[in-house]
Amino acid sequence: MKEIVVISGKGGTGKTSISASFSLLGGEEVITADCDVDAADLHLLLAPDFAHAEDFHSGLLARIDPARCDECGICAEVCRFDAVHMVDGHHHIRELDCEGCGYCARVCPQRAILLQERRVGQWYRSRLRTGGTMVHARLDIGAENSGKLVAKVKQEAREAAREQGREWILVDGAPGIGCPVMSSLSGADAVVFVTEPTVSGFHDLRRVHDLVRRFDMTTACIVNKADLNPEMTRHVHAFLQEAGIRHLADLPYDEAFTEAMVEGCTVVEKQGSPLARALEESWTRLRTLLETERTGDHP
C-alpha cells in the first residue's frame, strides 16, 4: 500500500483541485482521504455520497453542576485558560476557552465539575462517481484541530484500502505547519507539494519542506500558475533540484480550474484541456516513481 499526501503550506495554490484530479485519474483503485478537515472542500469537486457518517469525540469539556457548586471560585483560580466566568452570579465554564485539562474538576471541593467527552466533528465514508471510496471529515466550528480527526480519517482510509485490497491512498493534506499537517504526513510514502511562484508561495514551500524533511518520504512538486512569474519559477526549480524534490510539472495560470470548480467537477474531466494532459502525466509519473521505488529499481 502506498500513501501519497498533497500539501501546500500556503492556501489557494490549487492543492485541492489537483488532489481531486488525481483522485479521479486513480478511479476505483485509489482510496481518497480529505485531511484538510478545517476547510474541507474536496467534496465540492468529487461529490461523495456521505453514505456513512459518525461523530468524532476527542478530549474533554468541563461543566459545572449548579446544584452542587458553592461558588468557592477555586476552579477559576486554577484555570490557566480563563475559561471560568461569572454568569448571573454563578461560576460557568465557557466552552470555547475550556482546554479539557480537567484541573478544575480534580480540585473542586464540592465535586461539582463534570468532565464530558467533547464532540469535535464528524467523519464520513463515501462512494465516489469513479466507484472509489473517499474518507473525509468536518471539524466542528471552533474545535481544536489537534490532528486527531486527521489521524482518524487516515486510519479509516487505510482500513478501507485493506478491506478492498487497494494499493493507493491519496490524501488531500492540511495547510500550515502545525499539528494537522504533521498528522497528514505521518506514515505516508510520498508528498506532493503544490506551490505557486509567488513570494508567499515560495516562502511557505520552504517552511513546509523544512517540516517534511523530518519524515522519511519521497518528495515531488507541482508548480501551479508557473507563468505568473517566470523568474520566481526558475528560483523554485533551482530550490527543487537542490532539495532533491522531483519536479512533476509546471501548470499555467489557467481559469479552467475555477471553471471546473463552478461546474462541480475536476479539471481532468474537461476533455482536451492542456491542464488535463499535464495532470495525467504528473499522476503517471508519480505512480511510476513510487512503483520503481518499491521494486528497488530506483537509481
Add this chain to the structure above:
Amino acid sequence: MRVAIASGKGGTGKTTVSVNLADLLAQHRPVVLADLDVEEPNSGLFIQAGTVHQEAVHRMVPSWEADQCTFCGVCQEVCQFNALIETGSEVMVFRELCHSCYACSELCPVEALPMTPMKIGDLSHRRTGALDLVQGCLDIGQEQAVPLIARTLDYLGERFSRDTLILCDAPPGTACPMIEAVKDADFVLLVTEPTPFGLHDLKLAVETVRGLGRPCAVVINRHGLGNADVEAYCRQEGIPVAARLPHSREAARCYARGERIHPHVPEVAAQLEMVAEFIQRIEQEGAA
C-alpha cells in the same frame, strides 16, 4: 479599534487585503498591522520596515526533577494529554503534547515538576512611517499556534491604546487559531473569492463569526471570476459587501513579486479605498 481580516479558505487574498489596506491607511494616519497567521506569516514579506522590538516567545511546560520525585504517579494520572509517562524509574515529559495547564506541576506533592519555558516562536515589531507591523512566527515543529497568537495579542494590548486602529491578519479556517485571532475583534472583514470553494468556506466563517457575536462584512477578491453565488449569499444573509477587488492578472503578478498592488493597479486601489472608508465609518460609529 481592532479589525480582524479573516477567511475560511486559505489563499483568498487575506494577506493581500491586509497589507495593501494597512499601507493605504498609513498614508493618512497611524495604523498597526498584526500578522496572526503564525504558521505561515507572510505580511512581512511585502513590507520593508525597521525593527522596534523582537522577542522569543515561550510557553511553560513541566520539567522533571529526578532528585525530588517519589514516583507517586499523580502527574501521569492528572495529565489529560498523555504528555507525561511515569515508567517507575523515570518520568518522561512529551513537551509538544503538553497544553500548559499546570495541573501536574501544581498537584505534584513534592514539587518535582517545576514549569519551565519552552521556545515556540518569535514575535517581531517593525515600523515604517505611520505603519507598525507586529508579527508572530511559529517555530517549525511546534504544533500549537494558539499560545503564540495569544502572546502577540497581549503584546498589542501592552503597546497600543484601544483607540489605535489595528488590522489583524487572522489564520485561515474556523478552528481554534482562527477563533483566538477573531474572538476579541471589534469587527471582522471576511475575504472571499466568488467560487464554490470560496462560498463554502465563507459560510463556515460567517457562522463562526456570528457565533462569537462579532459584526462582519465581506470583501470579494478576484471579482469577475467564478460565479455570482457569493453575492447572492451575502444579500440573502444581509451581510454588507465592503468592496469587490477585480480579478486581475496584473494584481496577481504584483503579488507574485512581493509588491504592493494598489500603486500599480488603480481598479484595485479604488476598491481598497472603499474598504478603508468602510473601516473608518465603523470606527466613527463605534466612537459615537
